[in-house]
Amino acid sequence: xxxxxxxxxxxxxxxxxxxxxxxxxxxxxxxxxxxxxxxxxxxxxxxxxxxxxxxxxxxxxxxxxxxxxxxxxxxxxxxxxxxxxxxxxxxxxxxxxxxxxxxxxxxxxxxxxxxxxxxxxxxxxxxxxxxxxxxxxxxxxxxxxxxxxxxxxxxxxxxxxxxxxxxxxxxxxxxxxxxxxxxxxxxxxxxxxxxxxxxxxxxxxxxxxxxxxxxxxxxxxxxxxxxxxxxxxxxxxxxxxxxxxxxxxxxxxxxxxxxxxxxxxxxxxxxxxxxxxxxxxxxxxxxxxxxxxxxxxxxxxxxxxxxxxxxxxxxxxxxxxxxxxxxxxxxxxxxxxxxxxxxxxxxxxxxx
Amino acid sequence: xxxxxxxxxxxxxxxxxxxxxxxxxxxxxxxxxxxxxxxxxxxxxxxxxxxxxxxxxxxxxxxxxxxxxxxxxxxxxxxxxxxxxxxxxxxxxxxxxxxxxxxxxxxxxxxxxxxxxxxxxxxxxxxxxxxxxxxxxxxxxxxxxxxxxxxxxxxxxxxxxxxxxxxxxxxxxxxxxxxxxxxxxxxxxxxxxxxxxxxxxxxxxxxxxxxxxxxxxxxxxxxxxxxxxxxxxxxxxxxxxxxxxxxxxxxxxxxxxxxxxxxxxxxxxxxxxxxxxxxxxxxxxxxxxxxxxxxxxxxxxxxxxxxxxxxxxxxxxxxxxxxxxxxxxxxxxxxxxxxxxxxxxxxxxxxx
Ligand SMILES: Cc1ncc(C[n+]2csc(CCOP(=O)(O)OP(=O)(O)O)c2C)c(N)n1
Ligand SMILES: [Mg+2]
Numbered sequence: 001x002x003x004x005x006x007x008x009x010x011x012x013x014x015x016x017x018x019x020x021x022x023x024x025x026x027x028x029x030x031x032x033x034x035x036x037x038x039x040x041x042x043x044x045x046x047x048x049x050x051x052x053x054x055x056x057x058x059x060x061x062x063x064x065x066x067x068x069x070x071x072x073x074x075x076x077x078x079x080x081x082x083x084x085x086x087x088x089x090x091x092x093x094x095x096x097x098x099x100x101x102x103x104x105x106x107x108x109x110x111x112x113x114x115x116x117x118x119x120x121x122x123x124x125x126x127x128x129x130x131x132x133x134x135x136x137x138x139x140x141x142x143x144x145x146x147x148x149x150x151x152x153x154x155x156x157x158x159x160x161x162x163x164x165x166x167x168x169x170x171x172x173x174x175x176x177x178x179x180x181x182x183x184x185x186x187x188x189x190x191x192x193x194x195x196x197x198x199x200x201x202x203x204x205x206x207x208x209x210x211x212x213x214x215x216x217x218x219x220x221x222x223x224x225x226x227x228x229x230x231x232x233x234x235x236x237x238x239x240x241x242x243x244x245x246x247x248x249x250x251x252x253x254x255x256x257x258x259x260x261x262x263x264x265x266x267x268x269x270x271x272x273x274x275x276x277x278x279x280x281x282x283x284x285x286x287x288x289x290x291x292x293x294x295x296x297x298x299x300x301x302x303x304x305x306x307x308x309x310x311x312x313x314x315x316x317x318x319x320x321x322x323x324x325x326x327x328x329x330x331x332x333x334x335x336x337x338x339x340x341x342x343x344x345x346x347x348x349x350x351x352x
Numbered sequence: 353x354x355x356x357x358x359x360x361x362x363x364x365x366x367x368x369x370x371x372x373x374x375x376x377x378x379x380x381x382x383x384x385x386x387x388x389x390x391x392x393x394x395x396x397x398x399x400x401x402x403x404x405x406x407x408x409x410x411x412x413x414x415x416x417x418x419x420x421x422x423x424x425x426x427x428x429x430x431x432x433x434x435x436x437x438x439x440x441x442x443x444x445x446x447x448x449x450x451x452x453x454x455x456x457x458x459x460x461x462x463x464x465x466x467x468x469x470x471x472x473x474x475x476x477x478x479x480x481x482x483x484x485x486x487x488x489x490x491x492x493x494x495x496x497x498x499x500x501x502x503x504x505x506x507x508x509x510x511x512x513x514x515x516x517x518x519x520x521x522x523x524x525x526x527x528x529x530x531x532x533x534x535x536x537x538x539x540x541x542x543x544x545x546x547x548x549x550x551x552x553x554x555x556x557x558x559x560x561x562x563x564x565x566x567x568x569x570x571x572x573x574x575x576x577x578x579x580x581x582x583x584x585x586x587x588x589x590x591x592x593x594x595x596x597x598x599x600x601x602x603x604x605x606x607x608x609x610x611x612x613x614x615x616x617x618x619x620x621x622x623x624x625x626x627x628x629x630x631x632x633x634x635x636x637x638x639x640x641x642x643x644x645x646x647x648x649x650x651x652x653x654x655x656x657x658x659x660x661x662x663x664x665x666x667x668x669x670x671x672x673x674x675x676x677x678x679x680x681x682x683x684x685x686x687x688x689x690x691x692x693x694x695x696x697x698x699x700x701x702x703x704x
Contacts, residue, residue, distance in 0.1 A: 023496075050530070054489050055523040062493015062507070065478055066423050070493075086489065089481050097471035097479040098462035099679040133694075134680055136687070152686035216689035216698065264689035267699030299697075 001184050002177055005169040006191060007143035008039045008108070008162075010177060011150035012071060014208045016045045019154045023063055025049045026056050026073030032198050036075055037110055037169050041193045042203030053079055057086040057107065061093075064105040069154065074109040076117075077125035077163065084128070090159045091134025103134075104157040106150075111139065112234050112285055113334050114167025119322035121166070122330070124286035126233075126262045129161050130295065136215050137262040139163040141236035143173035145260055148213030156215060163262070165233040178209035218266035220273070224253030227279035227310075227348040230270055230296070232259040235283045235335055242341040252348045262292060267299070274300065278309035281347045285334035288316040310350035315343045357640045361581035368641045374415070374580045375632055375642075376650050378407040381436035382629050383654045384445045385611070387662060388452045388467060392615040396666065397452040400615035402468050403433030405608030406542055408628035409577035412584040413540070414440025416591060417508070419475050423501040427476045427494040429487035429509040432468040433542065434480070437510075441475060446661035456671045462679075463671045485511055485518035488539070492527035495535035504595040506536040514547025516561050528600035529568040536594040539570070539602045542577065544609040548617070565602040577605030578628040 002010065015021035024040055030048040034041030049056055053074055060072040074080040080087075090103050113122040129137045136158055140146035146164070153160035172184060181187050190204040221236070222243050231239045236258050243254035255273045259265055274280050280300055282293035293314035300312045317323075317334040324330065335343075357368040366374070385404045391397035403410055414437035418426045430437065435448055447459055451470075454463040460471045460479075471479035478494075481487065491509035498505045509524065521539075528537040541561050545552040558564060562572030571593065575586035583605065590601045608625035612618060636642050680694035681687070689698045 050523075050526050052523050052526065054486075054520060055492070055527050058486065058489020058520070058523065059493040059496065059527060062427075062490040062495070063497055064493070065490065066427065066494040066497035068493075068497050085483050086486055089483060089486060093479045093481070094682060095679045096461055096465055096469070096481070097679075098458070098460070098464065099682075100460070100471040100473045101479060102682045104682075156684045156686055157682040158684060212686050214686050214688040215684070216687055264687065264698045266689070267697070271699060 001172040001174060002143045002180055002187060003170050003172050004140065004143045004146050004164070005037050005039050006187065007147040007173070007177055008150055008164065009041060009043070009191065010180070010205070010208055011147045012040065012043055013205050014151060014210070015071065015154040016043060018210065019151065020069045021045060021071055021154055022068040023047070023070040025070070027051050027075045029073050034193055035073065038192070039108070039164070040073070042191060053083050054086060057083045057090065060105045060107065061086070061090050061103065064103050065101060069104055071106040071108060071154070074107065076121050077109040077111040078120045078123040080109055080125065087132050087135070091132045095134060102157045103159045106153045106160050106162060108162035108164060110166045110169065111163040112165050112167060113323050113330055114165070114234050116325065116327070116330070117166065117323070118325035122323035124284070124317065125163055126284065127286040127290060127292040129163070130262055130292045135159050135161055136264065137161045137163065138215060138260055139165060139233040139262060140260060141165065141168060141233055141258055144175045144177060145213060145219070145258070147177045148211045149215065149260065151210065152212045152215050155212070160215070163233065167234040168237070178211045179207045181206055213260070215261050216264040216266055218260055218269040219258045220255065220269065221258050222254060222256040224255040225276055226253045227281070227344065228255045228257065228273040228277045229281045229283060229344055230257045230259055231283040232262065233284070235285055235340065238335070238337045238340050239283055239344070241337060242344050245341060246344060246348070250345070254344060254348070265296070270296065271304070274304055275307055278307060279347050279350070280308070280312045281343055282314045283335060283340055283343070285317045287319050289319045291316045309352060310347055313343065313347065315340060359581050359635060359639050359641055361579055364581055364585045366581050366584055371580070371636060371641050374408070374411050375636065376654070377411040377440050378436065378629050378632065379650050380445060380654045380657070381407045381411065381439050383658045384435060384439070384448055387658045388449065389611060389615065389619045391452050392619065396662070397467065398454065399466050400452070400619055401432050401466060401613070403435050405544065405610035405625060405628065406433055406577060407436040408580040408632065409542070409583040409605045409607060410434055410436035411440040412580055412587050413437050416587055417441055418505060421474045421476055423498045423505050424503045425476050425505050427478060427491070427498070427505070427507040429478050429491045429494070429507065430470060430480050431487065431511045432466065432480055432482070434470065434510060435468055438470055438477070444661070445658055446665060449661055449665045450668065453665045454670070455665060455668045456675065457668045462675065485515040485520040487511065488520045488524035491524055491537045491539070492535050495528065495537045499535055499598050506538055506591065506594040508538045508540065510540045510542060512547065513541055513543040513545065513552055513561060514550065514555070516541055517555065525565060525568045525570060525600070529570055534599035536598045537600040538590055538594045539600060541602070541604045542607050543604050544607050546609055546613065548613045560604060562602045562604045570600045570602050572602035572604065574604045574606065577607035578626050578631060580628070580632060
């Protein structure tokens, strides 16, 4: 089974061989390194750029304007903040020019905590990104979704931001990608660059197949009628685990939804589940003032005030200036399994 | 009239018919801008910004652009003072006025953007943005595609002098001069010595802006942008270099700002800066390129053309409230929520 980062790499390979991707670039993206998380090892169109995030985004826009299909990387989303105005323009240029131009680019960037990254390798980006009208944004929590959503991002003629959860990049899935060999060791030998000298190394790509997961489609990971929990990225597998534990220990059946796409989000799936359970919790690790989860909460309150059986809620990161390196800081800043479990339990047990 | 009526600057000259063509376009641009300034005061339009004082250079630029769509032709990353360039490329004045009057018929932005914010796909004119200097990050992207594509198309990027303090100007130099990857980018700086109310000499220590290209091996030239003969040839040399060498060149045009920064500062005519139109009229008369009757005729014809266009524009429709979200997204085969275009939040569709 591929890891999430291997799935991204294979999607990019499929993209450059079948879907017209012309340029995969960013800081340390090309050989010899192939990305600080190895997402771009062995790709034929991958190249190293100057250390200049604004240049990376602007150049991607230029390539897209001239008919190319770029996939650009911001090494860590923590370093994407100086590109916000360019991201705004990438998202608004079609609207501003009344349809004169399209902007078929993909920007990918590792996001969120979980790798002991301290202040500047732990930021979340989805709440900021959700305010960039004109973009589509996804954040996968498992390799198969990363593969299918990345292929969709590539063929979508609009700017798409791929937020890759750092904590899950090396986690294996439990489903094979279409065309992936069964043995993970075999896959590793085929597509992971060797440690040390790689000048003569060539990847051997498995016979990958086309597999699109539409943008805007959530996935129901656990079905249940007692309460709904909606998450994505690093916190999603924690919600699944908490749901399994609460079933085994308390007999509570949670419906766990992996939103997958931040925008456009799958309101139909959220709404249908809410109408079934009457109880809903949104979980993410971005900071809690003007959090994307608050937007979803607003819609629940405005549109389903009389349908809920318990106060709808959001579990999110603390509004503090950063995530400290010592794990005491990190574990008490962004949601971990115990807090998620506790919040889910309270939601299910609340009496009106 | 004398038989030989070339206009000369030093060892360079332009034939009389070319001078008359340039002159006519300069007057057209001037009349257009002056009328649009009036529109900003009469309520026929709102905010005005534009290029009176830059016509000589801007017309010479527009006439020498390799005009067309796709990487075989020049890409234009313009700023908000390029109306004369657009007219020289063949834009009808009415299309600028449609934007000034915020009409639905405005081909650049459907009444959404400020005047001078052009976008024209069939001429590779990329959407002008109000964000100072960001166009300099995009020019290397279009140029990269052009270099790879072959041919002699180049990417022309234009901005003001104050804006060169932004890091995006440095980004353009760095991305255009990577060793072995030099790109055909013509970096043009329209130096009017002002950034709104701030005089250049109070903020900039460099003698010439083009001097900053030297460490990157980017050749450059400073030209009197009020002189069409000097400008024509400087642009020709710069373009020739970029087309042939497939590398970057920097051109700094010294120009006037004849109506201040914008309507926000009143757009009043200043008297202490050279006016390229009256200077050219004087020179044409002295060189025998034309007589006073011709000059009067051009003024009358161009003014009448603008008045006629304005009458037409004011009869054209305003945008419709249902136009608000239009052109946010291009149609996508992989978007479950917005396969065509954005209309409203997911699951909350406009009824109309
Ligand atoms: C990034 C950014 N900062 C500030 C502004 C506000 N602003 C608009 S024009 C301008 C001055 C630009 O001067 P210059 O680059 O010399 O161009 P000019 O207007 O003189 O042609 C400023 C500060 C802006 N539009 N964008
Ligand atoms: Mg200026």
